[in-house]
Amino acid sequence: MSRIGYIRVSTEHQETARQQEIMCDYQVDRIFSEKISGANKDRPQLRAMLDYVREGDTLYIESISRLGRSTKDLLNIIDTLTDKGVTLVSHKENIDTDTPTGKFMLTVFAALSQLEREQLKQRQREGIEIAKAQGKYIGRKPIEIDWTRFGQLYGEWKSKSITGRDFMRRMGLSANTFYRRVREYEAEHGTAEPTSA
Numbered sequence: 001m002s003r004i005g006y007i008r009v010s011t012e013h014q015e016t017a018r019q020q021e022i023m024c025d026y027q028v029d030r031i032f033s034e035k036i037s038g039a040n041k042d043r044p045q046l047r048a049m050l051d052y053v054r055e056g057d058t059l060y061i062e063s064i065s066r067l068g069r070s071t072k073d074l075l076n077i078i079d080t081l082t083d084k085g086v087t088l089v090s091h092k093e094n095i096d097t098d099t100p101t102g103k104f105m106l107t108v109f110a111a112l113s114q115l116e117r118e119q120l121k122q123r124q125r126e127g128i129e130i131a132k133a134q135g136k137y138i139g140r141k142p143i144e145i146d147w148t149r150f151g152q153l154y155g156e157w158k159s160k161s162i163t164g165r166d167f168m169r170r171m172g173l174s175a176n177t178f179y180r181r182v183r184e185y186e187a188e189h190g191t192a193e194p195t196s197a
Helices: 017-025 044-052 071-083 100-133 147-158 164-171 175-189
Strands: 003-009 030-035 058-061 087-090
Touching: 003 017, 003 044, 017 030, 030 044, 044 071, 071 087, 071 100, 087 100, 147 164, 147 175, 164 175
Parallel strands: 003 030, 003 058, 058 087
Antiparallel strands: none
């Protein structure tokens, strides 16, 4: 029976010291820690932790938001832990899934957490609509392009010296932005339609 800690912060600039202190208080045997958004489903340390825990282990977290950002993801993780016979203890919410009350409270907190985020998104959308109506919202600034560099790489791409993927990587462009810029470049220079990436 091991005491396992899982620590997560959303960005590289955030510190884990507070969560580390909490893990020390719980005297955990092993900590899995990462700096990555909770909205990202591909969290290597979370995956490693879920693979590592065994029946009888207890997983400690600072708060349920460290574990998952959506009710669905959180409950999937809880189901995995439950299936493996692992108890979850959340410090902030004082939840212990070894008890029926703890299991119920976890579901309630997860639902409330997601509701809060959905309301925030709704307020942001409403704010943007108001700003648009007032002519104050202009959207994101277009990505600046080094057209000289773009032209050089375009030539290499057309001659099949590089792939479209290489072209995008070197220019730091997403596929949508890349093809939009290719169309602009070709319209400006009267070149032929692009080959496939």
